[in-house]
Amino acid sequence: MKSDAAIIHLPEFSKHIGNKGNNKFFALLGSKFPSASIKYISVLGMLTHLNNTVGLDKVSTLYSSTSGNTGTAAAYICKKTGMKFIALVDQKLEADKAAKITAYGGKIIRVNGGVHERIALARKLSEDDPYGVDLDQYNNPGALLGHYQITGPIIWGAMDGKVDAIVVAIGTGGTFGGIAAYLTQRNSRLITVPVDAKGSAVIDGTPHCRLLTGIGCAFIPKNVYRAYQFIRSEPIVVKEKDAFLTARWFRKTKCLEIGGSGGAVISATLDLADQITNKRILMVFHDGADDYHLTVYSDTWMVKHGFINTKKEAAHV
Structure with missing residues (x-):
């Protein structure tokens, strides 16, 4: 993957927000990675760690608790390497996300309960399978290492080392932690802003049921504790309604089409841009x-869950 394809300058975004603080804005597009998600790098790193610690030469099946992108990336890589992949997901996982996992040959097991039940089942199935292993995205340090070794250098190289601040959604900790670890080693003044969802335990601290996925967690994983040391600014917590409406606004202004967690990142960036000037963010x-398309960008879904009042209102957001 070419770094110049993954990182773009967003001058139109600056115009739409009134050129706040004379800052310049850039985006790293996870959709440009294989499996259309930055989690591809997370999974590569975790598999490398497993290979170095327990060995994968005799492993035929990979298990993982997932809410979507990690499962898609794991299914994609397993198809390439000849392993079977079994994803333990919530009952509420959207059909389009499940379809991507199965399209790459993965098997879906929907689990009653929440993330703790998914994790427990993934662990049990892998322990009962003599040729199985649990990816364990919550604790596997390879998630950080992958982004430290791959994503961080991509950013540094594509931006010629000229990056003053990064704004990254934090969930299980690997993406934020690995990128921030690499970049802060090269720029001690770098502003690193983790973005969490309201209703997540990671930063907000008060977990409850929510519809915003790909960001936050119902508990604090070990990888998040590893990532905390690389926070160089006040974390920002975003309400899911704000994340969804911001993502829709971003598409409407013809900047980019992004996921729900991307809407949270933009919302947080707008807050950050009010506090700093003349920075490359x-x-x-x-x-x-x-x-x-069945959730954030569906008018019916947005009305159903009370994020907008009517479909007529949806035309404006």
């Missing part, structure tokens, strides 16, 4: 809009 978008 990089927003990291984990994925594109492909998995969100």
Whole structure:
């Protein structure tokens, strides 16, 4: 993957927000990675770690608790390497996300309960399978290492080392932690802003049911504790309604089509831009809009869940 394809300058975004603080805005597009998500790098790193620690030469099946992108990336890589992949997902996982996993040959098991039940089942199935292993995205340090070794250098190289701030959604910790670790080693003044969802335990601290996926977690994973040390600014928590409406606004202004977590990143970036001036700010978008046509970009879904009042109102957001 070419770095110049993954990172773009967003001058139109600056115009739409009134050129706040004379800052310049850039975006890393996770949709440009294989499997159309930045989680491809996370999974590569985690598999490398597993190979170095437990060995994968005799492993035929990979198990993982996932809410979407990690599962898609794992299914994609497993298809390339000849492994089977089994994704443990919530009952509420959207049909389009499930379809992408199965399109790459993955098997879906819908689990009653929440993330803890998914994790427990992934662990049990892998332990009961003599040729199976649990990816364990919550604790596997390879998630950070992958972004440290691959994504960080892509950013640094594509921007010629001229990056003053990064804004990244934080969930299980690997993407934010790995990117921030690499870049802060090269720029000690770098502003690193983790973005969490309201209703997540990671930063907000008060977990509850929510519809915004790809950001936050119902508990604090070990990888998040590893990532905390690379925070160089006040974290920003975004309400899911704000994330969804911002993502729709971003598409309407013809900037880009992004996922729900990307809407949270933009919302946080707007807050950050009010506080700093003359900076080059990089927003990291984990994925594109492909998995969100039935949710964030569906007027019916937005009305059903109370994020907009009527379909007539939807024409303006």
